[in-house]
Amino acid sequence: MKILLLENIHEDAVDLLSKAGSVHLIENLDPESVKSQFVDSSAVITRGRGRINRDCLLAGARLKCLARCGAGTDNIDVATATQLGLPVVFSPDGTTFGVAEHAIMLMLAVGRRLNLLDREVRNGNWEIRNRIGSGLELTGKTLGIMGLGRIGRRIAHLGEAFGMNVIYWSKTSRDDRYQFADLETLFRRSDVLSISLSLNDETRGIADARLISLMKPTAILINTARGEMVDEGALCRALMEKRLAGAGIDVMSAEPPPRDHPLFNLDNVVITPHVAVLTDVTYRKMCVDTVEQVVNILQGRTPDIHHIRNPEVVSK
Known part of the structure; x- marks a missing residue:
């Protein structure tokens, strides 16, 4: 055969x-x-x-x-x-633990400006530590999760280990351990918003310009699900205009993305090439x-x- x-x-x-x-x-x-x-x-x-x-x-x-x-x-x-x-x-x-850990890694990397700090130190700029400002501490922050399947629940569990307050939205799942929120409330309240949905006709483009506009200017968005769920243009504009503090992205709407993708020019974005499962x-x-x-x-x-x-x- x-x-x-x-x-x-x-x-x-x-x-x-x-x-x-x-x-x-x-x-x-x-x-x-x-x-x-x-x-x-x-x-x-x-x-x-x-x-x-x-x-x-x-x-x-x-x-x-x-x-x-x-x-x-x-x-x-x-x-x-x-x-x-x-x-x-x-x-x-099979993918639950690897993807959940990658989501947490992106939260930490974006929140602490890891990519920028690493680059500046390699370029001899140790004094960046005095100019970059304070990083995001996860403890006490609100973690919003879109989709409470196996991966979403694991992210929630890890978030709680960091002392985060977990809220979630899911069309099909409910979990009394965490507070359910409608989509608008989820986007408004989250300090860190993590997307953990399966891609289908209903979830394609679900994180659109309207919902992104509701997020706090201090919030960060994490996507380890599928790139097609996020309006990348709206996300990029929100980041450039400082209406959103940062984003951690493992998936993009086109893979590989074009070399001139506008997200590549932003220091408040950490992008990995769809490798969350590759542990x-x-x-x-x-x-x-x-x-x-x-x-x-x-x-x-x-x-x-x-x-x-x-x-x-x-x-x-």
């Missing part, structure tokens, strides 16, 4: 796959090139860059499953996969957890429903 990889995955996951079939890594992610590889593939696995669209799925007559090594499946046409009876495997738990533990876990279920399917065993985005196709 041919197992198609649209991107590199952890070597331990590749070893597992090799016991179930012949593993092929595609180098060219041009849509037509990808589509041609689907024809004789039994399973297709992606991470974040490789997209699996309807045309590809219709070309895959031998497909038994699709998989995303990660928690989000917005780069897979799950609706078409479901119509075709193809399970979509993912790793709902020694998280990267391996999300790949191995996903691949174990792919192997189950290819070898005729029932997969763990917890790892299937569209469980209805398995229970039929």
Whole structure:
């Protein structure tokens, strides 16, 4: 059986796959090139860059499953996969700790102006310490969380460990340990606002210019979810006009972003290249957890429903 990889995955996951079939890594992610590889593939696995669209799925007559090594499946046409009876495997738990820790890291880096201080010291400017002003101390601040899934709850837990007061907004989840707030209240009250939502039609563009305008001028915004959820133009204007103190961003609406993106010119922004999941533990876990279920399917065993985005196709 041919197992198609649209991107590199952890070597331990590749070893597992090799016991179930012949593993092929595609180098060219041009849509037509990808589509041609689907024809004789039994399973297709992606991470974040490789997209699996309807045309590809219709070309895959031998497909038994699709998989995303990660928690989000917005780069897979799950609706078409479901119509075709193809399970979509993912790793709902694998990314939780790595992403949550990255969000906290961004809060600290932005709040303490880490990028600016590091650069100035390397340039011989030790006296920057006397001119930069005070940094943001997390203790006692209000942490607002958009989306209270696994990652959101972990961020809340870590925020509490720093002595932060946690409020949250979620369309589907409730947790009596934290105070629920509507979206407008969340944006108004948060000293640090962290986005932890899944990307879908309802959340795309949810952090728009109106909501961003409600934030305190001393607040910072953290996005470790998906770039398409934030109006980057409105965010950039708020930062440039000092209507917002800073932003920590691991995801952008276009990846990679253009080299002249206006956010790159701002000292009150810390940007990382979608690496929140790339820790020694998280990267391996999300790949191995996903691949174990792919192997189950290819070898005729029932997969763990917890790892299937569209469980209805398995229970039929």
